[in-house]
Amino acid sequence: MTYDDPPPPLAAQANALRSLLRLAELHPELPGAYVVSHNIDADRIDVQLDNPSSFEAWREALTASPASVRSKPCEDRELLEFTAPAHPSTIRVYAIFPRLTNDAGASA
Template sequence: MPYDANPPPTITAQATALQSLSHFADAHPDLPGAYVVSHSAFPKQVDVLLDGPADLETWRDALDIATNALTLKHYDARRHLEFTTPIGTTLLRVYTVFPDTSTTPEGSQP
């Protein structure tokens, strides 16, 4: 574990990261919504799961992330596309998971 769990971190440890995301959302109110996770094990990181590659591209553009900063991974019949970027002292991890159409038989659900 990346922290001394005795006592475990409190929600206060996550406050700065969550505030950073809130300020970013205020500055970019039209970005696609996301599933957002902040975990006490990584209090300076916020994970942002988007619905698909188009949403990730919109976030990438808003954050001015170069296309070569994207990482593509393959997991069975799925692909995982992600990037990370700092927002102040917060690490923002933005990603999406989607079907790998090159390996999914036509008409089937991954």
């Protein structure tokens, strides 16, 4: 996607920001996150979390099915991600965290 000339006004992002506000009002206990609203994709909010338990809390709040979660390695870390509707917008939630390894069989 490219920027328009001139770029869209802040008002173009209003629906996405309202969706995030509505989610915060309905689920005030949700863990805080790094949140980005894009003027290129004005109807989407990106939410970045730093651990699996925060990610799971957001997944449950957005009623996204466990099957909607994608997982992939990212160097020595793991990335979990899902996208859910937050009418009339979309929320993309992802978490990047250190990959857990099973060293139980390794000797010291």
